[in-house]
Amino acid sequence: MFTEAMSTKSTSPRAMSAKTIGIQITNACLQYKDSQTPTLLGINMQIPAGQWTVLLGRSGCGKTTILRYLAGLLADKVEWQGDLTTTDNLLLTEHIAYMAQQDLLLPWLNVLDNVCLSSRFNHSQSDAQQDQQRALTLLQQVGLVDYCHAKPDQLSGGMRQRVALARTLMQDKPVVLMDEPFSALDAVTRHKLQTLSAELLKEKTVVLITHDPQEAVRLANQLYVLQGTPAKAQSLAVPESPTPRVLDGECAALQQAILQQLEKDYE
Numbered sequence: 001m002f003t004e005a006m007s008t009k010s011t012s013p014r015a016m017s018a019k020t021i022g023i024q025i026t027n028a029c030l031q032y033k034d035s036q037t038p039t040l041l042g043i044n045m046q047i048p049a050g051q052w053t054v055l056l057g058r059s060g061c062g063k064t065t066i067l068r069y070l071a072g073l074l075a076d077k078v079e080w081q082g083d084l085t086t087t088d089n090l091l092l093t094e095h096i097a098y099m100a101q102q103d104l105l106l107p108w109l110n111v112l113d114n115v116c117l118s119s120r121f122n123h124s125q126s127d128a129q130q131d132q133q134r135a136l137t138l139l140q141q142v143g144l145v146d147y148c149h150a151k152p153d154q155l156s157g158g159m160r161q162r163v164a165l166a167r168t169l170m171q172d173k174p175v176v177l178m179d180e181p182f183s184a185l186d187a188v189t190r191h192k193l194q195t196l197s198a199e200l201l202k203e204k205t206v207v208l209i210t211h212d213p214q215e216a217v218r219l220a221n222q223l224y225v226l227q228g229t230p231a232k233a234q235s236l237a238v239p240e241s242p243t244p245r246v247l248d249g250e251c252a253a254l255q256q257a258i259l260q261q262l263e264k265d266y267e
Contacts, residue, residue, distance in 0.1 A: 002165065008048070008134065015064060019049075019087075019088065019174060020049035020051035020087075020174050020203065020204070020205055021086050021088070021090055021092070021095055021174050021175050021205055022046075022047060022048050022086065022087040022205065022211065023046075023047040023050055023070070023084070023085070023086050023092065023175070023205070024045070024047070024083070024084070024086075025036060025043055025044065025045040025082065025083070025084050026044055026047075026083040026084075027042060027043075027044060027079070027081075027082045027083065027195070027200070028040060028042070028043040028044075028045075028080065028081065028082030028083055028084065029041050029042065029043070029078050029081040029082055029230075029264075030043075030062070030069060030078050030079070030080050031078060032049050032067060032075075032077060032078050033077060033078060033079060034241040037182075037229075037230060038060040038230040039078075039085040039230055039231065040062045040066070040172070040226075040230055040231050040232075041230035041231070041232060042232050043066075043082070043190075043231075043232065043233050044233065045066075045128050045224055046208060046222065047205060047222065047235050048205070048221070048222065049087060049174075049205050050202075050203060050204065050205055050242065051078070051205065051221035052198070052201075052206045052207075052208060052211075052219050052220055052221045052253075053205075053206065053207050053208070053219040053220070053221065053222040053223075053224070054207075054208045054210060054215075054216045054219060054220035054222070054223050055063050055207065055208070055209050055210075055224050055233075056209075056210060056211065056213065056216055056223070056224070056225050056226070056262065056263070057213075057225055057226030057227065057231065057265070058126075058260060058262065060267070061231045062226055062230070062250070063179075063209045063226055064179055064185065066207075067098070067177045067179055067207060067209060070084075070092060070096065070175075070177060070207065071093065071096050071098055071177055072092070072093030072096075074219070076107075077195045079158065087146060088201070092175065093172050093180050095175050096173055096175045096176075097113055097168045097169075097171040097173040097175050097176050098168075098176075098177045098178070098179070098211045099164060099168045099176065099177070099178045099179070099181045100164075100179050100181065101160055101179055101180040101181060101183055101184065103104050103152070103160040104161060104164065105152040105160055105164065106152075107142070107150075107151065107152050107153060108229070108236070109151075109152075109153055110148065110149050110150060110151055110154070111144060111147050111148050111150050111151075111155070112132065112135055112136065112139070112149065112223045113140065113201075114163055114167060115135040115139060115163060115166045115167045115170050116128075116132060116135045116170065117130040117139060117167065118167065118170060119135075119170060122146055123255075125255070129185050131170075134170065135148075135170055136148060138169050138170055138245040139166055139222065140165070141169075141200060142162040142163070142165055142166045142196065143144070144146065144162055144163060144166070145161065147159065153161070154224075156195065157185055157189070158185055158186075158189035158192070161185065161193060161194040163179060163180065164181070165181075165193070165196070165197060165200065169200060169201075174204060174205060175204065175205045175207075176201055176204045176205070176206045176207075177205075177206075177207050178197075178206060178208045178209065179209045180209050180210055181193075181208075182194060182210075182212075182215065183199075183210070183211065183212070190212075190215070190229060192221060192228050194215060195237075195244050196245055197219075198219060198237075198243055198244040201220060206219075212256045213254075213262075214247065214255060216244050216258060217238070217239075217242065217245060217247065217251045217254050217255055217258070218244045218245050218247070219244055219245075220238050220243070221235045221238065221243065222235070223235065223237075223238050223254075223258075224236070225258060225261040225262060227261065227262075227264060228265065232260060236254065236257060236258065237254075238254065239251060239254065
């Protein structure tokens with residue numbers, strides 16, 4: 001049912017620790033235990049390995065809930081019905097990195113130590129030098145190696161999100177969940193970070209939440225709009241051109257279709 005998508009090239013300084021993972025959600029219903037009604041109902045969603053799947057929808061429709069469930073953060077808070085399957089039957093929560101809207105950098109650590117933060121919990125002391133070198137390589141890729149000793153409060157918003165991207169890559173997980181990571185940035189910085197993320201995460205299975213139809217059009221290999229209360233997922237076809245796309249007439253038509261779908265929840 002899934003297509004395994006493994007590239008012979010690696011965008012990170014070492015080979016990925018696991019194969020790319022595809023995810024399928026079938027007839028899913030999710031309800032918080034303290035709620036009288038479901039948040040999600042009849043969700044069918046295919047998230048192919050090594051591609052970008054983008055979710056749009058009004059605020060509060062359940063987009064972040066899907067990401068948090070995939071990350072294993074809601075197990076004791078919700079009731080779930082339906083099927084969630086992965087390629088090779090891998091345990092999903094062990095293969096996920098999460099990039100949030102806020103950069104969540106620790107202000108008392110410098111840029112390099114923030115990037116290395118996750119490895120402190122996973123590797124022995126003898127790995128520290130290797131991890132530091134890998135973090136420096138990632139900072140070089142995001143254009144911030146010269147700021148490796150700077151503190152977060154010395155960086156612009158776009159620079160902080162590039163550090164957060166490097167930290168996400170440092171975890172070297174095959175699935176990356178991104179919850180509006182570019183929404184607080186100005187248009188030019190957002191555009192640049194979209195392009196950089198598409199390049200550095202091209203071997204990953206990415207699920208991106210956004211409120212920006214243009215961002216969705218640029219990056220999506222699969223596109224879903226969540227609508228209604230409780231929410232269901234409507235799939236929209238995307239152009240066959242490679243991502244990140246140059247916006248053309250076909251992309252403009254898709255943006256209009258997205259807006260038309262989103263407007264239905266405000267009628």
